[in-house]
Each structure stands twice: as structure tokens, then as C-alpha cells.
Amino acid sequence: MKPEMRRALARESYEEKIRKVGQLIALARAFPRRSPAQSCPSNPPTLSESPIPYRTKNPKS
């Protein structure tokens, strides 16, 4: 985001900014980040999570 846009956001009212923080919290709760352990190759996603078949074979081997 451009610095001038960020400064414009900074000038919004406190109530408006807190409302936006609330939206960010709600989004984070709805779409929690996956931990690195869930995305590492030793723990491949299930078929329902990944439409692409997961490659387990090392292409160099």
C-alpha cells in the first residue's frame, strides 16, 4: 500500500479504525492461519484441502 494511503488511514477516526481492527480479528477467526507443521511435506494436505495431487517423490531421486 502506498505511504500516502497508509497516512490517510491513520487520519481516520479512532472509532472507525477500531471497527476495522474488529473486522481483521473476525477475518482471522474465520480463516485461521495454518501452522508451518500443517504445510510441511511430512504432513501433506488431505485431498479435500488440495485439488492438486501431492507429490511425495523427490524429483532428483
Add this chain to the structure above:
Amino acid sequence: MKESDSPLPLADVLRAANGLVRAGLIQDYAIGGALAAIHYVEPFATYDADIFFIPADTGLTAGIPAIYAHLKSLGWQVDGEHLVVKGFPVQFLAAQGLTEEAVREAPNITFEGVPAKVFRAEHIVAIAASVGRKKDLARIEQMLQQAEMDQTRLQEILERHKLKLPKL
């Protein structure tokens, strides 16, 4: 009075803190931490509120057991070091030294009709400089870029508390 359904029920937190003042459990308080920074910079995600208070009880516990008991009587829950209201964690931190000065000099605000105080931008930067974690350095940088800062006041606070701004 209207209850908030927001995932960040700040007005409820401030009403409760005002209740602690009225009950004589704390002398004064102000919003600190990320929620204070957001008063001056663009909004960003944060997952708790830091309320710095000047204890009414000058004993070792700073009256924290009585504060917890009061808030639990209002339906707040305890989760580790946080008190939780409507699923949102809040930390009540006894102010001392720099943070006590920050509470005493915090300007008054009104949030959704609720009177409160929020740390000055200069105190937020000085406190971040005193703590010095990676996220504090990021906060200093963001504050210096976006917040309107009284440079004279900032320098006075830094000198009074023997602090220096880190090289960013």
C-alpha cells in the same frame, strides 16, 4: 447503555475500567500497547488490549486480586495473564516509572460515548524504545512515519528516562 457485538469490545473494556476508578480500585488508567498506537496510525490486527493503571493499593499486589474479583463479578473470565470480555483478552498492567508518567499525561478521549484516556504518541514511542523487541522497533518506525509527533516532547521524555531511539 448499548452493548457491543464487535469482536473488539473496546467500549465495554473502557466502561469496566471507568467502573474500577469509581469503585476506588484504581486511581487512573489509559489505553496503551497496540490499541494506543492505532489511535495515531493505520489500523492493524491486534489480539488483546493493554490497560495501564495507577494502583489505588500501593501494596505488592497493586490491588490486582480486587480488580480481578470486580471484573469477574461483571462476567469477565480469567485466561492465564488475561482477563477476557466477550472473547477478547485484556491485560491490566500496573503502571510504574515511564508507564505511570504515560498514564498521568495521557489525553482524554471519548470512544463511542465512553470517556477514556490513551497514551500520547511520544510516550508510545518511548515505551517501545524501552522494551526494544522486534515488534517494538516496527512500532517505532510506523509511529515515526504516520503519527503526528511533538519532537521536543519526545526528546524530553527520552532524556528524562535515559532512553535512545534505536537505529531503524
